Amino acid sequence: MKTMIKRFALISTVVGLCLTVPVSATAPEGLETEANAPSSSSMPFQIPYNNFCSNSESGDFDFEIVNTSDQPVTFTLYFYNVNGASITAPGLPGSADSAQTNIVPGTKKTLAAHAAALYYADSTSSTGYCTTGRPFSGEIVVNSGEAVFMARGSLYSARRNTNFSANILQEITVNNGQPFKLIATEPTLASK
Structure with a gap:
């Protein structure tokens, strides 16, 4: 009897293995993976700026966006303060040997293929920077066509005082440092 049960178990196992249907793993419905995520017209990002800020001590903020596409693109860069208000102050002009600015937040900009848009501000030169001009989040919005961007920044x-000295460098990552594609949404009849 035991031999018959063992044979039946062995046969059942073999037949079961032969009838097994291959299964592929897919993301649950509604959960998009990076490879199959639908394109968007915007890319929001966080700016980790909840640290010391003073008009009398150094605090630098720089951000750059590179159009990795083979064509020009028109887009808008937005920055928002801790209360969610839009920051529209132009950055500092800089010079050839320092950080530069060639974009104004909240204003459309056309960027040539493979060109970079740069923004720079600091707490000692930018009026009201620590109170209302310090960014905590941002968003890149493509205004026409489509483009592939890479973006990053740093704080x-x-x-320094007589008892304490600290230097803090924080990186701002957008899309985990990977390129991202944005496609402008077509205006609806109601918005024309």
């Missing part, structure tokens, strides 16, 4: 804070 640098230095605090």
